[in-house]
Amino acid sequence: MSEVRKRRFVVTRFDPDRDAEPRSQSYEVPCQPDWKVLDALNYIKDELDPTLSHRWSCRMAVCGSCGMNVDGKPTLTCKQAVDGYGDQIEVEPLSNFPVIRDLVVELEGFLEKLQHVKPWIVRAKEAAVEEGPLRQSPEELERFKQFSYCINCMLCYAACPVVANEPEFLGPAAIALGHRYNLDSRDEGAHERSEIFRGEGTVFSCSYANECSEVCPKHVDPAAAINQAKFEAVIDWATHLVLPRGGR
């Protein structure tokens, strides 16, 4: 059995009813060698300070709830082992988001941005049920599969310098999801989305820092999606300029 090691966790605390602004609080946590950062936060909550608020659910990097800044980097705390850090670990809420309480951030703004890109299959005319399901080949699935792995953990938003400075920017996850549907062979909404993508605060606001892709725990590569969407938006604009009905 490996040794338990004491680590100091410096955690951001914020109570909207009492604190003028966020502050830091330290906790000594006896960490088991196989612990993730989330295990340490749960230990603090269960054993040291029940007032600490943080989000988590699945504990297997699928639900995307437990994203926080750990030692300054956006991290899924259920995926990151404490062993990768030193004796002091700093845990803060995700950057670029308003903070509701302690490590819990406000997600309403993201949900509004997400709706903008129409993240669902758009059909010009809905097919009757009798016509059966829309079929798709493995090659067609391969075109967008990578971009459908997003778990909306918000790490990409926390890493993006454009999100910090340009509130209108739709952001990495929302654009990646819109692009995912543009690439879906069953979808007919690419022109609608390309018009949205050509608007203010969309794909052309991205300065390709590539940080969103660096921190993505599911290797979705939102930077690739955004820059591919730039290309597709220009092609769509040019096509509709020359052929007003889009070549149909």
Place this chain on the structure above:
Amino acid sequence: MARAADPRAMGASRPGRTRTAPPRMPPEFPFAGRYRAYTLFDATGLVYLLLGLLALRLARALAAGPEAWEAAMASFRHPLYLAFHALALVSVIFVGVRFFSLFPKAQPPKIGPLAPPPAPLIKAGLYAAWIGVSAALVAILAGGVF
């Protein structure tokens, strides 16, 4: 604590009833961690601005006659100019390498009926074109072509 982000960043269009703490920028932005390379990449724009001004100065010297041109050429031997040109060379190489590393994944999955070539092939093509154009420019400047 990290610098303040735009107070509207990732906020809801209609604020809720709970008071929130304003958003903060990523702690490492803009000069630490991986952001350093991104910030430097953007900062090279200043070098290109200065190079553009230098080109205008050369154009004026060219218009003013051979003496002005010779004087401009002589001034380039000053250590400050030499240092600036060395910086410009490093900037161009840095921007080229970063751009070439990010360019392949920005290609759409299909261009018409064709898929783009694999990323290593795109990168090799970019570097080959870069070396080819640089060699051609060196040959022209050395008087080997005209």
